[in-house]
Amino acid sequence: MRDHASPAETLRTALAGLLEDLPPKAAAQAVDRLIANYRGTTPTGAPVLRDRADVTAYAAYRMPATFEAARSALDGLAAAVPADWSPADHTDVGGGTGAATWAVNATWPGARPVTVLDWAEPALALGREIAAANPELAPAQWRRARITAALDLDPAALVTVSYVLGELTGADREAVVDAAARAAGDAVVVVEPGTPDGYARVIEARDRLVAAGYRVAAPCPHSAACPIVPGEDWCHFSVRVARSSLHRQVKGGSLAYEDEKFSYVAAVRPAALPAVPAPLRVVRKPQIRKGQVLLDLCDADGTLHRETVTKRHGALYRAARDTAWGDAWPPPAS
Numbered sequence: 001m002r003d004h005a006s007p008a009e010t011l012r013t014a015l016a017g018l019l020e021d022l023p024p025k026a027a028a029q030a031v032d033r034l035i036a037n038y039r040g041t042t043p044t045g046a047p048v049l050r051d052r053a054d055v056t057a058y059a060a061y062r063m064p065a066t067f068e069a070a071r072s073a074l075d076g077l078a079a080a081v082p083a084d085w086s087p088a089d090h091t092d093v094g095g096g097t098g099a100a101t102w103a104v105n106a107t108w109p110g111a112r113p114v115t116v117l118d119w120a121e122p123a124l125a126l127g128r129e130i131a132a133a134n135p136e137l138a139p140a141q142w143r144r145a146r147i148t149a150a151l152d153l154d155p156a157a158l159v160t161v162s163y164v165l166g167e168l169t170g171a172d173r174e175a176v177v178d179a180a181a182r183a184a185g186d187a188v189v190v191v192e193p194g195t196p197d198g199y200a201r202v203i204e205a206r207d208r209l210v211a212a213g214y215r216v217a218a219p220c221p222h223s224a225a226c227p228i229v230p231g232e233d234w235c236h237f238s239v240r241v242a243r244s245s246l247h248r249q250v251k252g253g254s255l256a257y258e259d260e261k262f263s264y265v266a267a268v269r270p271a272a273l274p275a276v277p278a279p280l281r282v283v284r285k286p287q288i289r290k291g292q293v294l295l296d297l298c299d300a301d302g303t304l305h306r307e308t309v310t311k312r313h314g315a316l317y318r319a320a321r322d323t324a325w326g327d328a329w330p331p332p333a334s
């Protein structure tokens with residue numbers, strides 16, 4: 001056990017510190033610009049994160065949520081692979097201010113070679129500054145790189161692509177996933193917003209990874225085609241994120257948290273990293289009724305079904321009451 005602050009707390013403190021340099025009005029304006037840009041037509045021909053105010057707004061406003069989503073996805077991977085595995089090194093493509101590098105560090109504490117690639121220099125500069133607060137991330141390399149069809153990555157055990165695909169053309173999405181598949185020694189993790197479009201991009205990435213010989217470690221219990229019918233539903237999960245003071249200032253209200261919806265796939269190169277996916281995955285918020293819990297599950301046989309767990313099931317019923325959306329089912333024996 002560590003006797004110092006967790007990476008999540010260190011990140012939170014470092015992000016709160018950023019806002020001391022940015023007057024509240026400028027921060028709110030930068031967030032408005034950011035939201036407008038992200039609503040505009042993406043992909044863009046040039047970085048959305050153009051200057052210090054943009055990246056400060058991104059880090060303070062979005063990074064806590066992308067950090068938590070990436071951390072949940074990495075938890076899914078960690079639960080499926082041997083407990084003594086941790087990535088020997090990590091490359092984060094389109095890493096921006098480094099949310100996924102913090103998430104990897106939170107999931108597998110310890111120093112390791114880390115490379116963050118992005119085309120937005122102000123994002124890399126701020127990411128480097130924030131990372132200075134964490135001795136295990138301080139040595140990370142922050143390098144300018146543009147995702148194109150020519151992208152070639154140096155080998156790394158783990159490659160992450162977090163909240164990036166949505167900013168790319170179809171050809172560049174394929175290029176970055178293929179480059180990640182070639183470069184990763186052990187695993188690739190792709191995270192996107194939990195929207196129908198984000199899910200579609202995750203499925204596209206998942207298909208390419210499986211075609212390249214990868215196996216899905218999480219969230220799917222199988223590597224066969226996703227049973228969800230596109231347009232009817234989308235596989236996504238939710239993670240609770242404490243709101244920063246900037247959030248409260250921009251969004252108003254006094255809610256102390258918000259829920260970030262995300263879709264993801266964690267895939268392994270089976271010869272290098274064996275994975276045992278969850279036998280079943282809870283793909284919706286469980287419905288708790290009087291004396292019963294309804295679980296919507298994705299099954300290892302590649303189908304979806306609903307299981308009703310009642311009081312008669314004893315310990316399993318108690319476990320179902322504690323089971324959350326996104327968990328494995330039945331709960332792994334502790």
Ligand SMILES: C[S@@+](CC[C@H](N)C(=O)[O-])C[C@H]1O[C@@H](n2cnc3c(N)ncnc32)[C@H](O)[C@@H]1O
Binds near residue numbers: 049119148162167
């Ligand atoms: C929404 S941010 C996500 C940042 C970070 N991965 C996270 O999870 O918070 C998208 C990032 O992708 C980067 N990006 C977008 N298009 C890119 C491209 N063609 N080449 C390199 N980076 C790109 C942006 O500069 C930005 O930092």
